[in-house]
Amino acid sequence: MPARVVVLGGGVGGTLVANLLSKRLGRDATVTVVDGSGMHVYQPGFLYVALGQADALWLARDERTLLRKDVELVVENAARVDPTAQVVQLVRGGTIPYDHLVLATGSRIVREQIPGLVAGAHDFYSLDGALRLREALRTFRGGRVVIGVAGIPYKCPPAPVEFTLMVEELLRHKGLRSRSQVTLLSPLNRAFTVEPASKLVQPIMEKRGIELQTFFNVESVDPDKHTVSSLEGETVEYDLAILVPPHRGAKVLEDSGLVDDGGWVPTDRATLQHTAHERIFALGDATDLPISKSGSTAHFEAPIVASRIASLIKGTAPREAYTGRVMCFLETGNGRATALRFDYAHPPTPPTPSRMWHWAKWAFNRAYWITVPQGRIA
Ligand SMILES: Cc1cc2nc3c(=O)[nH]c(=O)nc-3n(C[C@H](O)[C@H](O)[C@H](O)COP(=O)(O)OP(=O)(O)OC[C@H]3O[C@@H](n4cnc5c(N)ncnc54)[C@H](O)[C@@H]3O)c2cc1C
Secondary structure (H helix, E strand, C coil): CCEEEEEECCCHHHHHHHHHHHHHHHHHEEEEEEECCCEEECCCHHHHHHCCCCCHHHHEEEHHHHCCCCEEEEECCEEEEECCCCEEEECCCCEEECCEEEECCCEEECHHHCCCHHHHCECCCCHHHHHHHHHHHHHCCCCEEEEEECCCCCECCCHHHHHHHHHHHHHHHCCCHHHCEEEEECCCCCCCCCHHHHHHHHHHHHHCCCEEECCCCEEEEECCCCEEEECCCCEEECCEEEEECCEEECHHHHHCCCCCCCCCECECCCCCEECCCCCEEECHHHECCCCCECHHHHHHHHHHHHHHHHHHHHCCCCCCCCCCCEEEEEEEECCEEEEEEECCCCCCCCCCCEHHHHHHHHHHHHHHHHHCCCCCCC
């Protein structure tokens, strides 16, 4: 009887791992993806939508069109995982049994965790949020723009810095720069988590007159007074606040008792197995690994998960291990970008921002649909 592999979540990690498993295992396994929406969303595009540089239609595709024909797709939310009975319970009733389970449920944003955030601040971390922010930027006539992070960890660590540099550029193009002040609030002692990249972008920010306010952990937003306050006791005024909301892991995993206090799956950093359940693997944003939550992380983890599950099914010795590999682009504005390539053992040494990396990012954005989900680029 073929082994039953169930993949929870049809985002970057889940789609790729399902396709790789089906390719590797053929008739030795049935592969089923369970996804709540049945639509695959390319989230890096939210940033361009918010800036008015891309159409929202470009960002979503029917998940079915991205999966190999022999992968089954169940469009329904999972309510709970029972690791003892080895079943996934669906919200509308019914269960799906598994021999091996992959948790690829990503992360969710929880705006309500910060008082005043919903009414007082914009963000570009969902399609709705990006569309609302696009309208706010379209009608903005100058003033204090405050951009920041309202909780750690959050996905795509460079995104707030990228967005700050791109907003500054937008204000210049619209002739509003002299009437505007741009401030990045960072909870750390630098622009963002990755230290070598912070060292690269901070001088660029300084040159462009962008203020960096460090050790600012957002505690609340006051939508009436137009202020953001920090746990450290500081308050800044804004005319336009753009704050990355706090993130948590998927609720289904919390309800199943499979995660830590933040909602993240305790995951072995090399094998990507759940530390308490050897038949459960995790990848992408869902894990508690000390590495960026990014599509690229999920992309590099997927072949490891697929190879290890294939070994378990075929009874061969698993050989591949995840090394913490990540590769992200970082737009610095003015048509330039840099690239961050690193792993657990090697911090990034980002090249000087150039047009080449900017175009590489654009080419990647365009080629995403026909490359990453199918495993065509490693
Ligand atoms: C503005 C922005 C810019 C970004 N830029 C970049 C970038 O430049 N480079 C980069 O590498 N990454 C970037 N990212 C991050 C990247 O998009 C995520 O890290 C990546 O999508 C994570 O992949 P994943 O497979 O773990 O989760 P996701 O792609 O989020 O997929 C999770 C899936 O699980 C499903 N799901 C959740 N709960 C359930 C349930 N109970 N039942 C069934 N299905 C469920 C969801 O419907 C979803 O389809 C960016 C993100 C944002 C928001």
